[in-house]
Structures are given as C-alpha cells and as structure tokens.
Amino acid sequence: MKHLLGIGELDRGELEQILDLAASFAEVQRRPIPKVPALRGKTVVLAFFEDSTRTRTSFDLAARRLSADVVNFSASSSSTNKGESLRDTVETIAAMGVDAVIVRHASSGAPHRIAAWTDASVINAGDGWHQHPTQALLDSYTMLERFGSLDGRKVAICGDIQHSRVARSNVEAFTKLGAEVVLIGPRTLLPPSLDGWPVKIEPDLDAVLPDLDAVYLLRIQQERLSQGLFPSIREYRARYGLTRSRAERLRSDALIMHPGPMNRGVEIDPEVAGDPRCVVLDQVSAGVPVRMAVLFRLLGPDAAAASIAAAAAEAEAASDGAGDTGEGQVG
C-alpha cells in the first residue's frame, strides 16, 4: 500500500487490518507516555489547501505519537494563491525530502493528481466532495467498538450526500464491512446518479428510524440554502433533522453519529447532541489511533506486510523505550 486516496482501493481484509492495528495503537494511547518510535526519522507534511483544524490536529498528533517529524504547509501561507500550478507546489514540497504528504484540498481528485507527481506516500485527508478515507475508518472503528461487527447492521446516512466526501467514503467502508446502508435526503442533496452504489434510498427518515443500528447525520452548509437546494433551515430540520422526538423513536442501543462540527438545531437538536447514544466524541478520539494505523501501514517498517501481531509487538516494545522522546508531544 503506497497511498491512501480512497476507501475504494481497500478490500474488507485491508480495512479490517487497519482497524485492528488502530485498536493496538488505541491501547498505546492509554499508556502514561502515549508515544512509540515507529516512524522515527520519517517526515510527514500536512499539506492543507483547505482549512481544517480538526483533521489537521488529529493527523499531527498521530504522526507525532509515532515519532515522525511533522511539517505544516497551509495554503494561506503558500504560493498557491499566487497562481502557481499545483504540480509546482507539490514538487517543491517533495524536493525537500518527505516521506508522506497528507493532503486536504477543496477540489475532488487533487490528492490523486499529487500522487502522480511525487514519490512520497499520499494520504487523502479530504478532497472536495469525493473521499475522506480516514474519517470513514474512524467512523467504522467507532461502530465496531460498540457492535463488534457491522455484519447485518443497518446504518442510515442522512442529509447532504451529494456534497459530502464523508458520505462517499462511509458508504463504501460500511458496506464493505457488512452493513446495510440507507441514504436519506431530498433529491436535491443526493448525487444525480446512484448507479453502482450499494445503498437503498429512503425519502422518509421516520419510516426507518426504529430499524436503525446507527444514524449518521451530515452537516448542512449554509451555502446549500443559498443555492436553493431546500426551502429553509426550518423545513430541513422538520423533515431531516434528528429532533428530540425522532431520537425517542431510535432504539436504545442505536448510535447517533456526526463528522462534526455539528449544527445544533439544524441536522441535530441540541438535546440529542448530548444524548448518551451520541458518539461524536468517540469518533474524534478514534481519529488519532486510526490515523496512526494508516501512517504506520504506509511508512512503517515492513509496511507492505504489517500484521496485527507485528504491530502489537512493535507497540509493546516501543512503549518501554518511548521515555527518551516522549515529553512535550501532546497538545
């Protein structure tokens, strides 16, 4: 595995391997010194051409906990605003000698182009409306923690599917892991064609609520309202929001998920955001070990064949010797 550009390139076995590896890194996280020297000497660039505090911080932490050197490159301080071609920018970064480029870009496919122009590993940290594979991995991880397996589980993804990289990645990840996925939203927020998507469409959220193992709410952006894709926030909430009364119809063991940041009072009522079934913070917590697992798979020793056992042993051995580099890394 050279790059991680989308969930589509992983089969079920590879997904499970990364998620198992993430579980062992989660164990490392609970230690007093949550750091291992697995990627010591490796350099990782966070190339965020689009702002994202959450994802960048999570990747940053993940890389540091593996003892990689981390360099930040943000578009606002770069030449991309001066009309430089993306290729020039990427070749400039690569020329400094880096092992991985973690790319966030507002344009779908930008990481795929970058992967064609550099020898470094490219990790897609979200591209346009296309893919956000580590989000799908951390969401899968969160569900697996609760359910043990996704086989036969029923998950609804509700909201703005068309403009959501999270939805595209999650549909693939959840179904590959055995779940049944239902998409819910007005036609204006669904992709124009769902040919080949392993999903069912359900126009009515209320019709499926009691059957769900998890409901995954997507963030509604103000921009979609101004584009005339739905009449008003009020109507959106009334039809597609997880209101308190809808939450009451969800099973007691169902999960309420959201990629964050939540629009309370729009796609989710404030009380529901505080519901014990809402695992938004667990999702965030899962982000670091999942991203450690991805970085380790791509850059780690014997990366091509990293097995669960090897990773566990690595984590074990590393935790003993981490004291010499462990200080001041969190935060």
Next chain:
Amino acid sequence: MTRIAITGGIVLDASGERRTDVVVDDATGRITTIGDGAQADRTLDAEGCHVVPGFVDLHAQLRQPGNEAAETVASGSRAAALGGFTAVVAMPNTTPCMDSAAVVSEVLDHARGALCEVKPSAAITVGQAGQTLSPIGELVDLGVRMFTDDGTGVQDAQMMRRALEYAGSMVTDEGGPVVLSQHCEVTALSQGGVMHEGAWSSRLGLAGQPAEAEELMVARDIALSRLTGVRVHLQHLSTAGSVALVRAAKAEGHPVTAEATPHHFSLTDAACASYDPVFKVYPPLRTAGDVEAIRNGLRDGTIDAIATDHAPHTPDSKELPFDKAPPGVLGLESAFALANTELDLPLADLVTLLSTSPARIAGLSDRHGGPIEVGRPANLAVVDLDHVWTIDRAQQASRSSNTPFHGREVRGKVRHTMYQGEPVVIDGMAVR
C-alpha cells in the same frame, strides 16, 4: 513555375475514385493535369495512398492574439497541415476577442504565410457577452462568413433570434450565406459542472453538466431556425438527445447543420476517473450510449462534419485539480486517424465529413472540399489508410501537448498535404 506531380496514388473525391497522377502548378496553385505520364519538375510519391481533398476544420482555437504560449496561428496551422487540413476556421475566443475589424485583421495578417488557410470567424455578440451584436456587416466585408459565441453560446433567445435575422440578411461577395455557429449549452443548467453529469460525476464527487443543458439549446436553436428561416450550425454535438433532435429537424426540412468532434466519438466520461484535466472539455465527454449515437449520427448524415474543437492549453494551466483546470483538448493532428480508426466508414464518407461538407458550411467550396479536377485550387491531402501509429503528446506540432489520446494506437496517417499547390507536409514532416 514548378510542376509537382503526385504520383501513384488513388484519387478520391465526391465523384468516385481512380488510380491516376495529379499535377499541380505551384505558381497558380491549381491542378493542371490529371492523368499518368505528365511532365513534372518534382514528384510526391503517393504509392499505396489516397489523394483526397484537403480537410476543413470548422472549429479550432489558435489562441492568437492573447495566449501565444499555448498556440499561435503559425503553430496551429502547422498542426492543421500535419493533420491533412488545408483550411481551419479560427474561433473568436481570443484575447481580445475577435469581435472587431481590428482583431480579425490582425488574425488575417498572421494567417499570411501559414501552412493552411486560416479563416477567422467572429463573435456574434461584443465580447461574446450576449448583450450587443458585433459589427457583423463590417466583419462580413472583411471576409468573415461564420459567427459564433463559441465557449458559452448565446443564452438569450431573443438575442439569438435577432442575430439570425440580421446575419441572415447579409449579402456576401460570392453570394453565399453567412452562418451562425452555436455552442449549445444553457449555462443556467450546466453552471458549475466540470464533467458530464451521471454515474461517474456522482462517484467522483465532481459537479456535472446534464446532457439536457446542451439539448435545450439545440432544441431552441432548431426552433429559432424554423422561426427565422435562417440556417444555424450546431457545434460539437455530444449527446444522443442532440443527435435525435437534429435528425428530426432535418427530416422536417429545417436549415440546420451540425458537427461532432473526434473526442466525442472516441472517449467517454469514464476517462475522468483519473482526475487528469487532459480529459476535461466542454461539452464534456459523455456516456458510451452518447458516443454510439454520435457515431451513428456521423454515419447516417445527421451530423454533417467532423470538427476538432482544437483547444491548446499550456502544461501548467492543466497542472491543476480537475475542477480548476481550463477545458479543452488538442485535435488537429489526430482527427483523421481517429475518424478512420473509430467510425468504420469508407474513405469517401470520411472525405465528406472532413472536407466536402465543412467546406460547404464554411463557405469555402470554391477552393476546398473538392472536387479534384483540372483548374481547381490544389488543396489536397495524401493519406495512408493502413499506417498504424501511436499518438504521442511529446510529438505535437502544436505548442501545447494536451491531447487526450496520448499512447493510443490509431490507423491512418496523413503523408503529404498540399496547400495552394505548395507541398506543406512531405512524408509527415511540415516544410516550415
């Protein structure tokens, strides 16, 4: 005076084919003899090849003035000659736009000494902005015969009606008509779309342009041609629905002509899965069903002409994410080979699509499009139908290299091109 004989080839034009030599006089630029054994000072070997009327492209961006880093009239006409074209209609979307006598005159100046005839078209509206008619009469007097707001299309139906009526009332020196050529796209519906809207755009997370954005304007312009009685030419048809609309309009006798590009009969939207903007073009690459419909439209005469929509872009401008890169692909150097490889049509039909019909539409029939007979201007292509070669972006005469066909094996190559009696391409090499 030098007499040049094209020897050993099979001469093919609308009247049929025969094995004979063709002798031209480079001083007059005309054919002097058709028949074997005529005296000549020089020969061009055409053994195993066909001698056909030079091709005519109704649709090429030569980028001059304004973007000479991507193409110039000189480099674009060289690419055209290598593709067997003896005339290209230059699109007006230059910088500044070809909407005035000054800019058209500049292009005509550059065209002198070019390796093929460069026939400027001009904008229908000032700045292609859709608000005010260009000085159509003044431009007709300069020799412009095709007007187009290529790149956007005239959005306002009333403006298009007036343009048709006004241009339709122009009187030309040769007595032929002026033609309005439309880029069919209702931008209110295509807005923001960077590829064909469908299964691929949905998967790739790219905004799409629905086929209907093109078809609505095709339908509208057919209605306007019916209303005004003035001929409209529809550029680069790309959808099955557009082909069906044009077929029906022609059956009803409306004065409509249409063109299609090699990329729209050879590539589908699946190519965009690489996110390589070399496959970004407007109208976008469509589905396999659309490709089949375009091919059928070319085979049954619904679509009159193959036009390239040659659109050079510098490498750096395509080294951007798919949605940010400019649309457009190269076409001049590969059009004949792709038509010969993909369409499964006899050469006589390819000559109709690449030469005779576009020459008629562009008002160039007095000197392009055949027939090949004594006294006619010697604008000829010599093609080898069996020559198999691989398209290579590094081997383009165009100043740009954005061919979507890089690495594709094709059959059929232009061996020689003769423009006004001068051999401008000899054995696949441009003479200057």
